[in-house]
Structure formats: structure tokens, C-alpha cells
Amino acid sequence: MSATRYTYLGPEGTFTEAALRTLPEAAARELVPMVSVPATLDAVRNGEAAAALVPIENSVEGGVTTTVDELAKGEPLMIYREVVLPIAFALLVRPGTALTDIKTVTGHPVAQPQVRNWLSAHLPDALWESAASNADGARLVQEGRFDAAFAGEFAAATYGLVPLVSEIHDAANAETRFVLVGRPARPAAPTGADKTSVVIWLGDDHPGALLELLQEFAVRGVNLMRIESRPTGRGIGNYCFSVDAEGHITDRRVGEALMGLKRICPQVRFLGSYPRAGVAPADVRTLRPGTSDEAFMAAADWLARSQDGRF
């Protein structure tokens, strides 16, 4: 194992690399691009890397299902950090190319819906063909196979290109969330603005099971921030749910909710408790009365006294 190596979903020049470089600890690490999400994560599982950064959710396209599914299955991994990156594309071209020269454009399939409107307005006749990644599209432009590629502006230098247009994004607020994943270990201490990720399998053929799942959170005042259904692979109609909840696993309300899920669901996988990106403790929604650690401890004390007949 190399404690100094971090893998990320490559190639060089992707938004994932840009997200990784926002982490201070990345400066002291060897950053290794990998060809796929499974390969990026397997390097951690195999001990070849200390951690891996992968995209998990995009505000336009939704969950990155490969990441969600990889974290739900196989050798357990845990999330230790998240990074949220605003997504804006630059139109990268070889030096000297003008907008009117562009007949063919490329980019990752996920990029297409995010630049579609811009394309119809500015390059209505350009032919789109998908590339394996945005960075790969840039490489293909470098090689002369396309006239222009949509990619992060930061990818230009890597491939000897220049940004012809910047800040292209059809949807306002487009952003991608990335997670830093490592082998299981004790989560970092709570910061007061934390998030807990978990995958929950529902029992077969039990109408109302999802409602019961949500009630385990609701009755303890734990807010859900994301819920994503995923097939279990056992046929249509069998789902598991990937869930992000407000709070830390060491918060009593979160712990009790997780135990409740563990008791009623066939399987629960804890994916980590970690600080919420860009959210300070002061920004966190006020707890529902009766759900603070203090309230939990006072109630436990009261129960112990009641069990002894002391009032």
C-alpha cells in the first residue's frame, strides 16, 4: 500500500482531478488517474492507494450510478470527505481555431445535455460525437479528430489547447459532488455540520417498506438530504436505497435511526460520516426539539432511574 497515493477518475484534466486538487492534503500526494470508477476504487481496495476521489452525483444528470453501485457492493469502503464543484464547460480548440471553423465537437455524454442549448444557439450545424471523458475529448481535439471539445477550462494546458468560450452551462447551479473514499476506519469526529451515508436494502415484496425506512429517520428527527433508488440485480422491482442523512453516526439520533434500520431491513451498509462541503455548523438546520444528544442522554438517565424505581 502506498499511503501517499490517491487515485481519481481520469484521465488528467477531468473535473474529478480539479475537485481533488481543491483538497489541501492532495498537494502532498501522488495523484494517479484511473480509467474507470471501479478501477479507481479497486486501487484502494487492493492497497495500491490510500484514497480515491470519484464523482457521485451531478445536479443535472443525477446519481453517478457506477459509483453508487460500487460503494454498495463488494469489499466495503468508506467516505471521508466530499467536494462540490460548480460545473462550467469551456469550448477547447487548437490555437487558431475560430468559432466558424468548428464542424465537429466532442465531450463526455454527460456534458451534452449541459451544453445542448448553447450548441443550438451558437453552433447549430456542428456534429456531436461522444468521447469517453471530457479530457479524452480534449485529447481527440489535440490529435485533430475533432474541431472542438467541451471540457473544464483547466484541461486546456494539458492538451495544448485554448479555451475559445468559457463558462458554458445550460443549467444554472450545475454542480458535481465528489467523494473521497478509503478503506473502513473510524470516521472523523463530528464537526457540527456532518452528513452520514448509508445503503439500505428493503425486504422483498413488502409494500410500505420504504415508508417504514423513512419513519425510522423521521421519528428521531433525522433529515434526509438525498435518497436514490438502485436495483439490487435480483429482477425488476427489487431496490436498495442510497441515502444521505444530516448528522454524524456518533450523534445519538443518527445512531438510533441506523440501529432501527439495521433491525428491520435485511441489510444496511454504513458508508461513512463526514463534514458537509461548504456548510458551516451555524448553517445547519435547527434540530427538532428532543433530538439533541443532551435530550437523548437525559432520557436514558430517566429510563435507568425508572427501571430502578427511583424518581
Added chain:
Amino acid sequence: MSATRYTYLGPEGTFTEAALRTLPEAAARELVPMVSVPATLDAVRNGEAAAALVPIENSVEGGVTTTVDELAKGEPLMIYREVVLPIAFALLVRPGTALTDIKTVTGHPVAQPQVRNWLSAHLPDALWESAASNADGARLVQEGRFDAAFAGEFAAATYGLVPLVSEIHDAANAETRFVLVGRPARPAAPTGADKTSVVIWLGDDHPGALLELLQEFAVRGVNLMRIESRPTGRGIGNYCFSVDAEGHITDRRVGEALMGLKRICPQVRFLGSYPRAGVAPADVRTLRPGTSDEAFMAAADWLARSQDGRF
């Protein structure tokens, strides 16, 4: 304090005395009738008696509100046993009285609705006047102030009367539940067929508070056996709820539900965990999956491992 004295709602010859005598330990105690439920319970609070038996619920009339309110307020007391007694009345008369001689009848006001149909069928012209208790009615017959009294057949000897008719009860299954009450102490160990009593105050003016109260039980799979609304004395629309739940306070699911209530309600009073009268462990409803002590402990173990990052 006298550890050998039990009080009960008197006078002698009431159903309460009959219920008390069904308890084996009553044989070794001095049984003292009291004039009212508050007096019966205050003797325990004052240390003049070790325990008190009082009626708490009647299948025809409902909760005995004085008992419910006395247990909810004042110096805390706890329930250690319950006794359920089928209620059937005898028509007690002085020796020599025939049915056709009866012009006036008496009994406790609670008895009246339970014998009303019998009266219209067999003594349509008899005049009813209420007595302070069934036994007191018997005494008034002994004194010649009424011709007949409805009371328990066991009261006849005490007052020199004879049962003219037995087993009178309009409603099938009429029964009264009594509780044996003492000062707070550690509840008896669970038997596998237990009941937990509690009084819960709702926060002011919070629509949906009762629903939340019930959900604290439901989400842990704890069944309710009785729920009775009582005014708090703070004006119409302010209630507390007297509740009996299946299970023992040392059952994890019950303990967690009670802590949940303690957290969200302004006040919760634990009234005891005790064996269910006439119910064997084998008769108890099967637990909902995931709510046994084993499931709770397995989940707690899983949580501890997850908090340490051990899977």
C-alpha cells in the same frame, strides 16, 4: 409503615375486596378497607400500608377516573400487579324476602347500567336509589332502608343477607380490572407476558402531538393495549394520556419507546411494569420482526463496529 398491611377500596364486601383476596400474598396481610380511592392510595404514600388495591378500569363504564387521575398526580406510586375479576351481581335481600316483595333497590351508580335490563324485565316497578358502594347498599338493606341491593354474592354473609338471584349482568364479559399499587421500587423481573403503564402529557396546542406519541410506540413495534385521555386541569383541550403497552420496561423496544416519549413530551410518568393477568407468555402476540432484545443488541453491536470502522 406497616409491611403487613394492604388497603383496599372498601367497605368490606366490595368487588375490590374479592379481587384482593384472589392474590396469594393477601392471606398473610392485614386487609384494611378505606372510604375512597384517594384515601386508599394515601395510606401507601404515608407509609401506613405496604400496598393498596384499587379498581382502574371497568369493561362497561370505562376507566375509573379517580384512580387514573390519582396515579397521574401527587406523590409517585407504582403498579406491581393487576387482577381482572368478572363482574356478576347478586340481588341480596333479607332472609324471607320474595321477588314480589321488592319495591326499592339500591347499589353503586356504576352497577345500575349493568343491571338495567334485568331490572326492567324482572322488577319493572322497583324504585332505584344509588348507594355509595355496592357493599354500602347491602348495609342499607340490612338496616331495612331498601328491600334489595345489587352487590357481589360474597357480600351477603357480611351483612346477614341472602342472594335471591345470582349471576346478574346485562353485558356479557363484564369485568373489572384492579391494580395493586405500592411506593416506587424496582419492578419485578419480566415474565414474558408483561404490561407497562405510563402517563404522558402532550405539549400545548400542537396538532399531531398524539400521532407522534403513538408513532414512538409503533416504530419500535410496541403494541398499545389501552389509551385513555384525561384532562390536565388546565382548561378544555389540554389532555394527558394514560397508556398500557405490551412488554416490560427492561425490554429494549419498550425502553427505547419510553425514552422517545420522554424526549418529545413535556412530562412522562412511569407507572410500572407487571405481569398481565390471565395471560401466559405463550399467549402473547408474536413480536414484529426486528423488535426482540436480540435484534436490538445485534443492532447496537453493529453500530459500535460501524462507529469504529470495523465491518
Added chain:
Amino acid sequence: MSATRYTYLGPEGTFTEAALRTLPEAAARELVPMVSVPATLDAVRNGEAAAALVPIENSVEGGVTTTVDELAKGEPLMIYREVVLPIAFALLVRPGTALTDIKTVTGHPVAQPQVRNWLSAHLPDALWESAASNADGARLVQEGRFDAAFAGEFAAATYGLVPLVSEIHDAANAETRFVLVGRPARPAAPTGADKTSVVIWLGDDHPGALLELLQEFAVRGVNLMRIESRPTGRGIGNYCFSVDAEGHITDRRVGEALMGLKRICPQVRFLGSYPRAGVAPADVRTLRPGTSDEAFMAAADWLARSQDGRF
């Protein structure tokens, strides 16, 4: 039937009579006191009276169970009005009696807990004996059988007594709610500050049935103002619930909630929709978004268009 006769729970001089006289229409009616709640209501069932006023709830003692049970059973009746009366007792004596002369006091058993503190403070040695009603206690004082009676001050004149002390009530905010009951007919039109009363029977032995009952109200945003458990007479553990909900049966949210109850419960009895005493439309809690009649009608319109494939 006499359209001009109203019965009330007598005798003359009770709080019930005082409550009835607050209704403008009472001035034009013959007001007839009856000996019991069943007799008061049966006069309406039999056509001997157009309406009856009976107490239904007391802020200290709770539900008046005879009234609640009478409305739940037998020939259907409906509630058309409610009256809420603050309860304060006067100590009525024969002219010339001083406080130091009082050795014996009487009053309705319900009055006792409401004057208990006053009694210990001012007449600690006086002997209490219950009377059949507060007014009856006044009569017994008139007849010289007791020295003083707790009753409404308005009862003094009827029985030739004088109030020695006024405004006696241990609990602040003590009040009693009365209902004006008639034979079933179309309820009055909604006023904007209405209440709907209903009795709901739960299915046998179905844990969670009460929770489902409450959810029928909650999911339509209908607030509950009162819920009172009553035995069904079929043995301990069998309950029905007497419920008051905010709103009028012609409000869509209330109608849909009642239909939901009707579908899932073995029996539902509608007891009436009527104006809330002392509450103006402007004082009513704001409706939860999406539960107004307009929202219901817009949704019904949307459903009809969807069923036709028109968007």
C-alpha cells in the same frame, strides 16, 4: 312532539340550566329539567322535546361519560350547538348562617375536587356528603339537612338561599362544555369556525388501528381537538373513540377524512358539525397548505382532466 320544549339536565338551578339560558333561542322555549342525562336525551328521541342541553366535558373531571356513551349508542342524535361555561361555585346558605356555623356541606360529587382546597383552607372541619346534583344540594340546605351547599350562585334564589362566598374554584380555568342535541337533520351551514364530532369504533385486536385512525385525519390536515376513549362493552381492551375535529363536514378535507374512517373502521357515527363556542373565524388556526376547499377542487379538476388525457 313539542317544537317549543327544550329539556336539560336538572334540577332547576344547575349549571346546565345556566348554560341553556345563555342561548338566545332558549328565551322562546319551555325549559324542562330532567332527572338524568338519558332521560334528558330520550325526551328528544321520543319527540317530547325539540332539543336537549347536556354537559359533555369538564376541564377538571374530563368527559361526562354518560353523555358521551348516550350519544354513541341507541337512536342517533346530533349536536347543533355547544356552550362553554366557566365554572365557579358559590357557598349557598340559609339567610343568617355565618361561616363559623357550618358543620356540614354538600354538593355534586364532581364539585368536590373543584372546591377541596378551598374547603381545607376555610372549613377544615366541615363534613362533606354528596348530593345528586349541585341544585339538589341547595334544596337539601333549604330543607335544613345540611348547613351549606356548593352550587352556582344563580341557584340561590330558586331555593331561598344566599351566597355566603362566591367565585370558589380550586383550578383556574375550570369550565364545562355543554351540547345542544336534537334529532338528526342537515347541519347548519359552516361559519368558518366549526367543529365536527364523531364516534369511531376500532376493529378488534388490531394493534396500530388507533394510529391509522389518526392518520386519516392527519393526511388531510384536519386537526383533532378532543379524543376520548370509551369501552364498547365487549370486554376490557375494546374501545371506541369520541372525537372532535376542527372544521365542518362540508369542508372537503373533513369529508374525505370521514370517508377514510368509514372505509377502514367497522363503525363511524357522525354526531354533527356546529360552530365552535367563543371562537371567531379569524381565530381559527391557519389551514395547512393544500387542504382548503379550493385546493381540493383544483385537484379534482386536475384528476378529471388527467383521466381524459387532457393536460
Added chain:
Amino acid sequence: MSATRYTYLGPEGTFTEAALRTLPEAAARELVPMVSVPATLDAVRNGEAAAALVPIENSVEGGVTTTVDELAKGEPLMIYREVVLPIAFALLVRPGTALTDIKTVTGHPVAQPQVRNWLSAHLPDALWESAASNADGARLVQEGRFDAAFAGEFAAATYGLVPLVSEIHDAANAETRFVLVGRPARPAAPTGADKTSVVIWLGDDHPGALLELLQEFAVRGVNLMRIESRPTGRGIGNYCFSVDAEGHITDRRVGEALMGLKRICPQVRFLGSYPRAGVAPADVRTLRPGTSDEAFMAAADWLARSQDGRF
């Protein structure tokens, strides 16, 4: 518009075409392959086709997000039929190719996880490169750019290939669900085994909103068969839900649940009620008591009578 033309997600030889050909009405239609899901659906929106068949859900990969999002946005469309096709791949090669000759394989990216295990076992050294569709992969083999393609066996003839191995699928029960989509019109009459599809937007930043959404279904006894979260495009944390529920929009319980959603959610889009593929009315789960059309009509009748005071 051409009432005789159906579009489908092409090219020729895809599983979508195979699914479309299972529909009897397809025999009489001109079947036109399109290059993308949006193009396939836009042909219907534009009136160039009467209906379109597109994949919507795969038991291995989950929802086909392009389809789900296309149906949620833009000009409304409706689902009229569903087809479920078991997915098994054949390894297609040019005539004469042996297993040992295969150095490069291709197929749709979605195919890869479904044949990954088979590949490692039988062609561990073969190089995988993705194609735009399974059928497109077959075309590339025909052109000699790859040695083998994973595709449906039915695609072999179209591209002059032969199946070297059949029935390849890592996951048992792999299947894909397709929907036949048309312009909005009145849904077909209920068959007794129907499904209703709807897209529901949650209000912003309202913890518990998903729970409320599910309760609208649960309280009317409507079972959910599929729930899929999708981003709304308004930033991370904003979701809509694509839901399939048991029953037909003309079933009372379904209609009332939909109206409930319409009232509390900012937007609801009805996507159709249609027969469940491969499910006969006799196979449908028994309705919860009180949720049949009969129960709804009886309750509506009871409400109308209650509003008139007729019992």
C-alpha cells in the same frame, strides 16, 4: 402525423426492436429506428409517429435516466403499454471466427457489467471497447473493426454475423422494461392488473416531504412498485420522484391518492395507467380492506347522507 408509424430506440437489431416486435399491433406498423431516446420521443411529439418504444428500466443498471427525464420534462407524453424482456446476450462474430480468435470485443456500455464475469472466465485477455449500442457493436464487427460483439441473438442476421455463444448474462433474472409512449389521450380502461405512472416534484427544502408523499399513497392502500429519485436540475438536493403505483387512475383509491399529491406537491405529472406486463388480474395482491371502489362509493354515500342528517 402518421398513425401507422412507430419509432423505437435504434438501430435495428437492438433489444428495443425485439421488445417492440412482441406487440401484436407492431405487425401492422412501420417501425422506424431512431438514434436516441429524445429523438424517438420527439417524433411522437412532432406527430411524425403515432407511438414510440423506449427502454425505461433495467434490472441490472436501474432506471434509464434519459427516458425517465424525457417523460418528466417538455411536451407531455403518456405511457400506454409496457413490455418486459429478459435480457440475454449472444456473442456475435463473423462466420468462421473461433473463440480463440477473439482479441477485441464491443457492445453497449450497459452490456458490459452484465457480461463481465463471463468475459473474465472465457475471454480474460480480450480488449473491451464500448459502442453506441449493442446493434452498433454488431455493425462494427461486420465492418471488421472488432472481432466480436455482445448483442441480442436476433441481431445476428441483420449484420451478417453468427452467434458463437448464446444466453450470456451474469445476473440471473436480467430483464429490461420498455414503455410504449404516445401523445396524451384517455387511458385504456382498467384490466384489473394495472399500473399508474406519475412524476412528483417535492417542495423545496422541506424535510419530511418524501414521507408525506408516500403517506398519500399508503393511507389509501395504494402500493408502490417503483420509486426513482431524479434531480430537477435546480442544484444538488432538489429532487423529483418517478413513481409506479399499483392500480388505475380510475380506481378511486388511486385517484384520491393522486389528488392528495396534487394538493401538497408543487407539481405532479400523470404519465399514464396501463396494463402490467405479464401479470393477470388473479395475480394482483389483494387490496387492503376498505380500499376497493365499492368501499369508496359506500363511504361517499354515507357522507352524503350524513351531510343531510339522514342515517
